[in-house]
Amino acid sequence: MKLGDGVEAAIHCAALLAGLEDDATIPGFALAEEFGLSPSYLLKHLKALTAAGILQSVPGPSGGYRLAKPAERISLLDIVLAVEGSQPAFRCCEIRRRSPSRLPATAYTKPCGINTAMLRAEKVWRGALAAERLSDIVAWFQADGDPRAVAASQSFIARHRRSQRSAPARQS
Template identity: 35%
Template sequence: MKFSIGVEYGLHSLLCLVQLPEGNYLGIKELATYLGISETYLSKIMTKLQKAGLVHSTPGVKGGYELAHPASEITFWDVVEAVEGRSPFFQCQEIRRNCVLYEGKKPRRQGMCKIHQTMLEAENLMREFLGQKTLSDLYERFSQGVEPEFLQASEAWLRNAATER
């Protein structure tokens, strides 16, 4: 299983929005410039985050994005689901029913395929784990893991690039 780069873009973008003072928006152009990524692709990711209710968008020249909820209420799993969708990661095709021993007979097996069951259990564990990790947690780890000068410069850059409501 592999998450798309969109999950990374989404998490980094939301980390930037966490650093904004309340009531400030950050535009796609500024966000893409700060992160050094494609403005076009980032726009698609931010649209997904907006549709999922994770960010608010204000249109126009002075528009942009802000968090729709406190950082403590937005989880990594929320971002994964917004970007990747809600389909299960494992798609069971029930090939166990094609076994040569069942040719012309109805299989007697009942219940869910054990492989499918195991994969669902693994996905549920990941969902639970990522559902406990919030943007607040991410910001705390980020701010502790960089030099104070970088953190101050980051916050200043983002504040200067943002527009107020």
């Protein structure tokens, strides 16, 4: 099974955004630059994550993206489905019915065994992705990632984070 490159980009962006504190955001162009992606390409995937309720988009000159819910509540399956859609990876076209030696439709009352096996395998695969939490990936990276990569990630967040807190009202 081959997933599109957008899945990798989406997971990396979500993992980076998990490092934000408070209600800060990071602009999409900065995320695109960090991963060497076209801003328009990444924006398509960030919009999909936003539509799925994984990210929140904050408009305006100091806006950007942040997680819409805690990383503990985001699974890899959530991200994959947001980017790739919910259709099964395997789509049975019932080619067995197109053969020159095909039988009448009554011979095909049972589901295709290949389709059944593929859907059963996909169910297991989706279950495994559903069990993988974004928070676990981030925790693994912080604990076992190369210290230079962890420092680079933290430096990126520090340089590009945009605070969304309103300035306190002044007393007259």
